Amino acid sequence: MTTATIEKPARVAMNGVDIPTFVATLGVVGQNPEIAHFTFRASGEWLSGTHSRTSFEGFFGAMGEQKHRQSYAIEGDHPQVLCGADNGVTPVEMLLAALSACLTAGIGNIAAMRQVKLHSVETSIEGDIDLNGILGLDKSVRNGFSGIRATFRIKGEASDEVLEAIVHQSVARSAVFDVLTNGVPVTVAAIAA
Structure with a gap:
């Protein structure tokens, strides 16, 4: 008898x-x-009113200082209805974008590792916020989102069950989802310039 590998x-x-x-x-x-x-x-850096710019140039990783291949920046502001100039997205929209980007990246990686060819991944993420909290008008209302909903439309060369499992694995491994659902210690220091 022979054994085939x-x-x-x-x-x-x-x-x-x-x-x-x-x-x-x-x-x-x-x-x-x-x-x-x-x-x-x-x-x-603060630019004017509620308008700011956040830049990303480098990070520490793989046991050394790293640089992005180019400098990146995003503009943040409040819309006119919230007394801003609408020069960029709101900070809470950036948070929704971070969740979308993290989960979508995970879907791409996990599908590739499982050798599932993707055709499309579309995300819809919504967050509900009651501004009475952040405006200081009602101390019983939290400042941040009261709830976030994420929906993924995913098409690929696998069954619906396999594609759904890929989305759930992405959620299980997502750094942004973890921070949002488990919290993280944040320290703030103010230094006079």
Whole structure:
């Protein structure tokens, strides 16, 4: 009697994700967990009224200082109905964008690791907020969102159950979802310039 070995086909790059490099990175981090310790940074500046700009140039990760391939910035403001000039999205909209981007990135990575070809992923995220809290008019109302709803429309070469499982795995591994649902200590220091 002979024993035949069945080899699984190698995972290939898919959905824009370089799977061989991703798998190799998992192996390296598994052997040296300190490589996974990152510190991300944002630098903000007030421009006028409720308008500000936040820049992102570098971060610490993979045991050293890193630079983005270019400098990035986002503009934040309040809409005119909230006494702003509407020069950018509101900070709470940025939070919704961060959740959308994190979950969508996770979907792309997880689908690629499972060798599921995606055709499209569309996100709809809404957050409810009662401004009586942030305006100081009702101390019983919280300042932030009272609830957030995320809906994903995902199409790919897999069953609906497999695609839904990919979305749920993305939620389970999402850093932004974790911060929103579990909280994180935040310290604030004011330094006179």
